[in-house]
Amino acid sequence: MIIGFFGSLLVLGLVLGLVCFALGRKASLPKSAPRGNRTSRIAETLILSSAGLLIFVMIGCLSRDGRLLNLGELRPAYAATHIIIACCAVGGLLLSVLLSLLGRTSAGGVLAFVVLSGYSITIQGSHFGPGYLMQRIAPRDSYEPIVTYTFELDDEVQGADLWVNDVYLGKTPIKMTGREFHKKVPFLSRPPEGYADEPPHERQWFIILLRVLKAETRGDGSLWYTDDQKDYYARARLADEWNRFTYAHCHNRGNSRLRYDFLVRLPSRFDSREKVREQRKQRLENLLQKARLADYQVQPSWFEAAETYGQDGWTKLRTLAAEEKGFGQVVDKWVEWKYGVTRDISRDKAAEVFEKICKEVNAGRRYDEADPAGRAVELIFDRLDVRRLVSVYEQAIRSRRYRQLQWELRNVYRHLMELWDAKLDDHKDGKGNIIEDRITPALICWGSDMEAAVKFGGAQVERYLLRQYRHEKRLSGLELDWNDLKSHFDLHLNKWLFHLSQLDSDAGRDFRTSHRGQVLQLADLLLNSSFNHDVDAPEFLFLDVNQGAGSIAYEFWPKYAAAVRSSDIWEYRKLEKQWAYLARLEPPATEDMYMDCWRQVTDLHKLMGSDKLAGAIEAIPKEMRVAVAKAIIAELEKKIEAKRKKLDPERAERARFDEHPYAEALKRHLACIGDEESLQWLISALQSGADKNYHTDQVSRLLASEKGRDHPLLRVLAEAKSAKVRLLVMPALVKYPTPANREILHKLSKDEDEQVRQAAEEVAAELARIEETPVEQLVFQVKVATSDVGQNR
């Protein structure tokens, strides 16, 4: 390895040259000797043609600047230049072939070499040559990449009139080339007239951060193109209504250096559209209310209606299913309705469904594990033959089709493999499973997909990582070999250390224990990266929390707390993040540790309100939360008491409001989680109407929110002595008519208080109305609202 590969080639070339020279000297044929017979001429011509054709194809089609296969992406003049140069090269090659056919193989060979070298240098440029020749040969500007702009609303409706820098462009969606756009729309270095006069929230104008082509000059004088961002001032109007938002962004949809396909999606903030969106949201809510009223036994027409809400409908349902058991059944029934998947599906039927999903994914170029297709895969995966699946996936990886395999289809297989891996891991007896034995090595060998390999895990990948780490132990830095490098955030990390730290297995635990220092250093780097805006702790710290006070997460706590405190995130977020970290350390995290975090808050106003404190404390596990909340309340009350003693009564009463809302917010929270003492306090506060209905507002807001669906407070309030308090539950009963809430409603409809009974009847009537509304009326339809301003202009 001393002289290197190219050095060896040079030596070999010299040796060959000397051999040729020696052979040439020995060859002493008379000049009258013929130049080769027919066989030799044909043979040499065929060899020369084959080698020449191969190199020509490589240069013209496969090289970085070889464009013969994608001439359609070029401007016509540039494409024509490419064709002409290629034709010249072909002509030269034909001439060399002709020479060879005439018995002048040497001349033919030299000519072919010159022609192909010239072709390569012309289209690709060279470091030692005259630079990028194509730009000298091709007509001026013909080599500029083709730019296309598309302007559209991020809405179901289009047809809004659009002005950019006060030039009317037409109705959305608008598609135009970059040259057309720049010819039509002048660039304004300053905002247009009237822009600065209007207050931002009333301004018709908005800024498009438009990406524009930028030409840069290389050292040899040739141009290369990149894209830059410039501010353009725009206005959009739909049905006589101006759009009101501040910024629109632009991104490149293309994946070629020759074509930039910029898409500008204008946020649709028209009042009329906001109303439509509100109606849409309400209809979806009504649909969900209907499902609750039907005890989650919905009909196919319900699914048809829900499907009209697209991804939103399904996502909402999946989110609800995580908290509301009945919707879990609805999700599965949706999958059954769409794919015919039942829990006891046969193997053949499961295979059929899988094929259908693959076809759908292929056609739609979309696969999301959270979609109905993803849920269907979750339901059928154990009915599919794992050996066959592994073979197909392994073959795809081995045959290099992995990179070509459609991204979405690859995701389907990856999802399947993850499901099977988890299932097999549950039943394994210390041995690897088929996925760890076959897929993981294949991913390392052919796919170079380390992330996926680490995710599947297994003895092979663990050994691979450990041995690689033994060869390269440095923590980070650009001096690491590219093979050992992992770019994460703005860091250049040791790939092996990065992956080993994240192994959730015995080998991973052993590694983190034996290389504790480096793992902590890695965690420190990741935590303090300028790209880690939210000061998130690396997940691998928590893989060994069962080691208690000996865990790396526990050891890392002071560093984490210091990093969070010195970060520039909101104060309540700092508190929340520290508490969440401690919560994951349980049980060694003590009340004092939680209270230390609280004591760092020197100015309560920085918490952004008492609600934020009540939200932040939810990060603490329930039992600890009660103790911590009570300790904080005690501290706050001590402060109030101290102020009372120190200040005159009037000022003390005013100053009390610094701490008071925080203490009460915590008490309300404690009442909500069932703390008896706080509950009594809350009910008496609600009954007395103290603090100008402040508590009533807070509780009403809580019950009307998502949390009100099955809140324990609901039943307690419904059984409260005061009718006024019982009335508070009514909005939640309309919004979330779950079987349990309907039971509460039923009781309240027989309430002794006339007002409560009447309110309960109103709720029941509203629910009856929703129940009777035909599902067809809850279908979401897109009504295209367009403006005629463009035509009248």
Added chain:
Amino acid sequence: MKVKMSLLGMLFRQGLPVTLIGLPIGCLYVLFTREPLAWQNPWTALFVLVHSISVAVCLGRFRSRSFGFIYTRGYLRDELWAHKMLATVLAVAAVWLPMALIVWLPVRSVVQDKLLVSPYFPIMRIREASAPWAWLAGYAILLPLFHYVWIRRAQPLRGGNGVVLLAIGVVIATATLMSFRWHPQWFRILLWILSAVVVGTTLIAGRSLHRQLEVHG
């Protein structure tokens, strides 16, 4: 045509020094090189190139006395050509087969895994299994070409140096090909077709020209 063992033995012996040098170099390299073997590995490609040239030179020294001696023992030219090709196959197999077996059996994997504690093994064993076939393909393209070179140079015809240039051109084309990491399917098919054309042409033309070989006694 019957295989004449004495002739084959004599021709094989001519290439024996090359085999004896190439065998340990190839085997040791295959056994101990750390990086996984792939068809683009430049060192194994260089080895195949040098080995092919050496074999062709050993069997094609048409100005040597031993060459003249064999060609004046009454063997048919086609017989001699076929035996030279057979001797070439044996010379290649004597080096290539042990190298391939080291990869396949898997001696290399065990040595790398147990002795050298390489991270790549045994995982990379499955991937390396195809590398010996790539070496064989290299021999299959280069050896008929190099044999053609000396046969052509031994003709009483001008233009012998041109064929050397042509062979250098083919080597450059192969090296260029190896520098491209990824080839689309259509290009691979084209590659196989063109390789088959070159191999077929050099074999057929070599055999035909071998009949008109001028032997210096």
